[in-house]
Amino acid sequence: MSEGEATALDEAFRALFDRHAEYVMKSLRRLGVRPGDVEDLAHEVFLAVLRRWDTFDPARPPRPWLFAFALRYASAYRQSAYVRRERLDESDPPDAPGQAQTGEQLFLEREESKLVYRALDTLGDDKRVVFTMFELDERSAVDIAAELGIPQNTVFSRLRAAREEFAAAVKRLSAQPPRPAPLALERRP
Amino acid sequence: MTDPVFDEPLDPELATLLGRERSDPAFASSKERLARRLAIAAVAATAGASLATPKVAPAGASHAPVAAGSAASGVAAKLLRAILLMGVGGAVGATLQAHRDQAALALSATSLPAIRASAVPRPEPTQPPASTATPPPGVPVVDVDSLPLARAQASGAPSARLPAPSASASARPATSLGEEQRLLDTARTAVGRGAFSAALATLDEHEARFPKGHLLEERELLRVQALAGAGRDAEARDHAAQFEARYPGSIFLPAVREALDTRPR
Numbered sequence: 001m002s003e004g005e006a007t008a009l010d011e012a013f014r015a016l017f018d019r020h021a022e023y024v025m026k027s028l029r030r031l032g033v034r035p036g037d038v039e040d041l042a043h044e045v046f047l048a049v050l051r052r053w054d055t056f057d058p059a060r061p062p063r064p065w066l067f068a069f070a071l072r073y074a075s076a077y078r079q080s081a082y083v084r085r086e087r088l089d090e091s092d093p094p095d096a097p098g099q100a101q102t103g104e105q106l107f108l109e110r111e112e113s114k115l116v117y118r119a120l121d122t123l124g125d126d127k128r129v130v131f132t133m134f135e136l137d138e139r140s141a142v143d144i145a146a147e148l149g150i151p152q153n154t155v156f157s158r159l160r161a162a163r164e165e166f167a168a169a170v171k172r173l174s175a176q177p178p179r180p181a182p183l184a185l186e187r188r189p
Numbered sequence: 190m191t192d193p194v195f196d197e198p199l200d201p202e203l204a205t206l207l208g209r210e211r212s213d214p215a216f217a218s219s220k221e222r223l224a225r226r227l228a229i230a231a232v233a234a235t236a237g238a239s240l241a242t243p244k245v246a247p248a249g250a251s252h253a254p255v256a257a258g259s260a261a262s263g264v265a266a267k268l269l270r271a272i273l274l275m276g277v278g279g280a281v282g283a284t285l286q287a288h289r290d291q292a293a294l295a296l297s298a299t300s301l302p303a304i305r306a307s308a309v310p311r312p313e314p315t316q317p318p319a320s321t322a323t324p325p326p327g328v329p330v331v332d333v334d335s336l337p338l339a340r341a342q343a344s345g346a347p348s349a350r351l352p353a354p355s356a357s358a359s360a361r362p363a364t365s366l367g368e369e370q371r372l373l374d375t376a377r378t379a380v381g382r383g384a385f386s387a388a389l390a391t392l393d394e395h396e397a398r399f400p401k402g403h404l405l406e407e408r409e410l411l412r413v414q415a416l417a418g419a420g421r422d423a424e425a426r427d428h429a430a431q432f433e434a435r436y437p438g439s440i441f442l443p444a445v446r447e448a449l450d451t452r453p454r
Contacts, residue, residue: 021223025216039219046227107218116210135199135207160197167200 009053016062017046024066030120030132031074035108041077045069064147067137071129078125119169127162134159369395369402376411385419406432410441414448425449 025042033041048069049056056065120128129148133139134155141159145152199207372395379388392412395402402408409432416425429445436442 017224017227021220022214022216025219025223026210026213029215030210038216039223042216042219042223043226046223104218114210116206136211138211163197163199163203167203170203170206 012056012058013050013053016049016056016066020062020066021046023063024070027067027070027132027137028074028077029117030128030136031070032078032121032125032128033074037077041073045073048073063137064139064143067133068147075125115170115173118173119166122169123162123165127158127165130155130158131162131166135163365399366403369399369404372398373404373407373411376408376415380411380414380418383418385415388415389419406436406439406441409436410445410448413445417448422449 021042024045025038028038028041028045029035045066049066052069056062120132123131130144133144133147134141139147141152141155145155148155372391376388376391376395379385379391388411392408392415395404395408399405409428413425413429413432416422416428426449429449432439432445433442439445
């Protein structure tokens with residue numbers, strides 16, 4: 001690689017990061033990554049982006065490309081033993097109130113308790129992915145079907161079911177105080 | 190085919206909730222920290238990682254091919270090298286400072302501006318050599334042009350860490366660190382394009398010429414990558430184990446382990 005190419009890559013990468021880093025982190029969060037783990041996982045995602053830079057097509061919208069990375073890393077994350085263990089830990093009583101908290105901790109807690117994420121947490125992984133892509137990323141059903149390698153009808157049925165469950169969860173959660181955070185994922189079969 | 194989903198309007202309250210989530214600028218502080226963490230990787234890429242090597246697998250493939258694995262390790266390798274070179278750069282700076290002190294004693298005052306070169310354009314090698322600036326034997330000297338980081342800094346930073354070399358410095362033959370780097374760059378390129386036996390031959394050459402070189406960890410990482418790539422799994426594992434025993438705290442260690450994991454099945 002010539003120096004000029006390296007510099008061009010560097011600049012393109014920085015530009016991509018600058019414009020879409022928050023999108024990547026939000027996507028990870030939407031896909032079930034806990035707030036405290038989002039930054040580390042986003043770091044992994046962007047390193048992977050650098051490694052697979054040869055598959056970047058500047059002529060196409062970058063977010064779907066980035067989302068594919070986020071999706072893979074979030075899936076691996078959800079399946080990891082680490083997360084399962086953490087979820088068990090969460091059944092411990094929350095820290096006593098009045099304990100000193102940093103702004104960062106407060107931010108993470110606020111993230112944790114956001115209604116939209118808590119409702120997303122009640123969806124199964126398949127439905128959650130389709131719902132996120134359609135409702136939050138506003139991607140077409142055709143696009144989603146192609147990306148996930150599933151039939152369009154499956155996209156429709158998952159989306160319909162996801163909408164119903166999401167709506168029910170929002171209603172239920174709005175009626176409850178946000179703490180302690182419910183561990184909806186634990187209840188899944 | 191009519192899409193039944195599009196005909197089902199979303200509850201307005203939910204639409205509002207989702208709209209807020211779409212525009213919520215979350216993770217701004219994480220972004221800053223992440224940028225700092227990645228800025229290092231970006232410097233590493235600038236230093237010449239072979240990231241643009243064409244690879245066949247699409248982004249959606251679930252398993253990265255071995256080439257991507259080596260590129261991954263390449264990034265880690267560049268990262269360490271950049272850090273390493275920052276340290277070396279400091280040493281080089283100190284060495285050059287010593288040369289300048291010597292030169293200041295030896296040269297007439299009128300020659301000094303040319304030697305205090307960090308603020309002035311670098312003299313061309315065709316200029317009369319300042320032979321008095323030749324270092325005493327035994328002092329290691331590195332051709333600054335051989336340091337990727339120096340190039341990266343020269344383009345951006347107004348005051349580069351490394352002073353520009355004097356005319357005689359740039360006319361010197363490549364020094365051991367530069368030569369070590371050249372060999373390892375050759376080996377890395379070979380690993381990147383799957384020429385594993387060529388890579389191993391280059392690494393053997395490095396080992397023969399620089400048994401106590403500056404870049405041993407990088408060499409051994411490349412060796413594990415090349416052995417794993419060539420399907421010589423037992424040897425790759427042996428070398429990886431040796432690496433782990435010898436350099437337990439190395440930041441190359443993840444890359445060494447990754448090389449074992451990503452060998453072709």
